[in-house]
Amino acid sequence: MNSLSRRGFLVGLACATALAATGCGLSGGDPGAAGGPVTGEVKGSITFQTWALKPKYTDYLNGLVTRFQQAHPGTTVNWVDQPADGYLKKVTADAAAGALPDVVNMPPDLSYPLAKQKLLVDIGSAMPDAAKDYLDNAWSAYALPGQSGSYGFPWYLNTGPVFYNKALFTQAGLDAEHPPTTYAELESAALAMAQHSDRKIAMLGLTPVIADFALYGVNVMDPGGTRFTFNEDKGVRFVELYKKLYDAGALIPEALTANYTGAGTKFMNQQIAWAPGSAYDLSNFKTNAPSLYPNVGITKPITNTGHATMFVQGLSVPESSKNKPTALAFARFVTNAENQLAFAKLVNIFPSTKGTMDDPYFSKSDGTDEAKVRVAAAKQLGTAVNYTPVQWSDQMLTVLQQQLAEAMLGKKSAKQALDEVVAQCDKLLAG
Template sequence: MRASRLPGSLACFLALALAAAGCGLSGGSDDGEATAGGCKVDKANVGSGALTGDVKGDITFQTTNLKKDFGDYFNGVIAAFEKEHPGTEVKWIDDPGDATFTQRLVADAQGCTLPDVVNINVNTAIALTKNGYLIDLDKKAPDAGEPFVPALWKSSLYADASGTKVHSVLPWYSGGIVQTYNTELMKKAGLDPAKPPTTVLGLFADAEKVAKASGGKYHAFLANPHLRIPADWQQMGIKVFSADGKSFTFADDPRTVQWVEAMTKLYKAGGMPRDSLSSTQDPANVYGQGKLVYGPTNPNFLRFIQQNNPTVYKKTGVARFMLDDLGHTVGAPQYIGTASTSKNAVTALAFARFLTNAKNQLEWAKDPNVVIFPSTTASLDDPFFQSVKGTDPFAEARKIVASDRKTATADEIALTPGELNAISAQIQLAMQGKKSAEDALKDAQAKGNELIEQGS
């Protein structure tokens, strides 16, 4: 599994800091102390043996840009935990979650001030796990994975300092993925809205029919490869990276050539707007104008269309996302981690598990102001997801994603901005007829590997 890699600037930042501070875990002394990421910690936080002890005392809990909209929910969860465990106090802080989030959090960790319980994304989980700043749940809470969907838990693994994959985080919420499409435009193109594509290349075949029927009045989807890679490739079962994640391999698979040739053919046929090859326009806005057959895949997009383009919303169909050769969907959830540097790790881990339990996840998912899907089996089995009332697009999406979450994994592949730009630039040349698909992919892979070697 290779989840999103750290951007080069962050990788360098970590390398320099860790060269000075040391990393990983080390055994304890006779006085019960050990180290984690260069910080002195309680010996019970590292090594073998489950965490045990009384749940009491103060901890700090950090979320990412959630307090403004969901203060009542989190304050309620905190109050319930403190009531269940008298003598505890949870101090809640909320980070704005901007572009420097991971750098700041890693800096906190290196300063031995990482919050006891922290809401993190994949990139941050990778960095903190590698450097020993998160508790190894396999050792400290062997039953921690029981509430979660098995496929999601099994794939939520990140390498520690020794390179061993461990469970260092609890899966929390995710956004889900579906197919969305304008049923009226599909019918105009001679397509059956009841039979959406089930493969990526099947989507391109349907899109060719759109190109032939539309006369340029509407299109299948936008042309920029940024919007489709590497997600399309992963669903097609193409190995984007080598097993060790140190080099690109996508150009070695003939199916990638098929994909580029299909994109090129569709672009030349007018299935994509000519001016969208390198543009950064939002497909949600173009779809909302009634100019695209296929819309974005995030269910939250449906709320946007419902509020801003109700006429198009009524024409929108929803179907399960294309499973293709992969056989399931992927999508990195938000995570909850417990700091190995916590001075009150027993209480911190107890709160992390309380926050992510089925009851609390379901309660938040029911909030009408949020479009999220829980990570626990019991939450997804609740009638809220399994007996959804209504047949409008959003209701359909909720039913589909709830079912999809049972097999989805967390091992989503992502590219750094530099890698995505370099690869897309070569594919754009192929789509313009300036290079063959084979040459474009070989050049894209070479440029991508150069960036990996440079750490950017």
């Protein structure tokens, strides 16, 4: 249901933040051995890699680098930015070659395989005092199941409301001022819209991703994170719900195509009526879909757990770095409270540092739609969960999409499809 949960969030935005560094407890001594505190003087050269931030955020990041270098005379930060296309493959290849930059922007699911191979610094061990600065749910997003530690500094967060098309709701005889708040209500509204429009307007534009199963209340993995369990009865019912909607024309046929990315465009073209998203999307609608914008309604995500989805981006330091003291100091500098707040006011993202969302920017609305979304999302993030397991990979996503398509088309039962997904994903997990 949520296009953003296909891969972290805001892929075209992978960004950074800034604050006056305090030395980060790294003065004196020599770099510690792997698995222990890292000490040493903050000096020398490092390379900092981001994900698709040029040219929009060039001034911000150049300023960030300059302030760090001024705070630490004798340091040089070389900022490189990689394009969105192929970024994840490049990071994986560089890791295998031992050629990762000193500080790398990566989401939790990319950090997991690298940390599992002991290619990333355990921040919890290297900087034992760092965890206290970050929201617990953000810090834990970079934890490695089955062992202690955390392998990334949370950089920024997002979550989102659900956007819906009031005009399409009204045309279908639905109450545009009272959108669905439960899955049962969403099902009823989706069926009514498909029937009223003679299947020309669908409510939904995507089959569910793994985070959607978790939102529905499905146990995605066993407590130890050793095997997948979303083929349980509740998971089967969830897929059967989508099958019912697909058969009625309430889920677009294109959604069955692997890695389909057109749902957002269909919402902007007013061809589907329901689009979970993020605070970033509202300004995008205003700019790129002016005819849609007056019809956009905003509501809370539907969840059976009481907790919304949280998307996380962060900064990791490879074990291969030759200058860990400076790399860790810079990563913490980028992600400290002052710099996260500054960046969040520049872009529609949210800070991962404790107390930062108490700022009036996140806690008080000026009555505009943008402010309403921002305040609601900030409040939501306090208890939000990163529902996508760090073990979840693109290969697993492809398997899920393929098997859901089989179920939607009636080639397999929901149970058969999920059993096959779980079997294949467990095999990938073991490998």
